[in-house]
Amino acid sequence: MSVQPHSDTASYVADDPETALKYAIQHVRGDDRVQIVEGVIEALSPTWDHENAADLIREQIGPTLRRLDCRAGSGxxxxxxxxxxYVPDLAVVPRDLVxxxxALLPDQTLLVVEVTSDSNGDTDRIVKRRRYAEYRAPLYLLVDRQERTCTLYSEPGDLGYTEVHxxxxxxxxxxxxxPFDLELDTSEF
Structure with missing residues (x-):
């Protein structure tokens, strides 16, 4: 069997564009991580300040993760x-799933955390909040660095989260x- 070179005029028609797109971004060369938000590919390059907020949460929930037999990461x-x-800033999932x-599904998480950036704050505030509720992520914590606020969303439903703190x-x-039953200190965000 011979291998034919790819022609510039040849076309590629995916039977399932969603699968093709998701496969492609999982195979980006290099260290770049990307996500797809409403069909738009976004490169992720968080600042140190952004990463600090996610790390402060990870440190605080560490003992609880061990008690719950869970892992936290940005998978x-x-x-x-x-x-x-999506590539959340932090997600807590049962250890046996990792x-x-x-990839996992939002309803397999116990908590999803997004930390806003200047470039995508509205994505985290609006689009991801709606989608996480639609896909039944039980808890969504929004750390809004531009507004300097935190909001916890719970009780996901078809029209969004029904509980907002x-x-x-x-x-x-x-x-x-x-299952966390703890208070997060937000003073250093």
């Missing part, structure tokens, strides 16, 4: 049936309900 979240593939997983100014403790 891929697939939203099947849509052109969305081994060998290329906040926005609270940085420095106000944020109570994470069961």
């Amino acid at each position: 891929n979240l697939d939203l099947p049936g849509s052109s969305n593939w 081994k060998g997983a290329r 906040g926005p609270h100014p940085f420095g106000t403790p944020i109570r994470l309900p069961e």
Whole structure:
């Protein structure tokens, strides 16, 4: 069998564009991480200040993660049936789901955290909040660095989250309900 070179005039028609797009971004060469938000590919390049906020949360929930047998990270979240593939700033998931997983679903998380950036604040405030609720992420914590507030969304439904706690100014403790049952110190965000 011979291999034919790809022609400039040849066309590629994917039977399933969603699968093709999600496959392609998982195979980007180099260290770049990308996500898809409503069909638009976004390169991720968080600042140190941005990463600091996610790290402060990770440090505070560390003992609880061990108690719950969970892991926290910024692994891929697939939203099947849509052109969305998210890389949250932090997601908490049961440990038994992470081994060998290329992506998880929002309803497999216990908590999703997004930290806003100047370039994508509205994506986190509006689009991701709606999509996380639609895909049943039980808790969504928005750390809004531009507004200097934190908001916890819970009780996901078809029309969005039905419980909203906040926005609270940085420095106000944020109570994470069961299974976490802890207060986050937001004073250093």
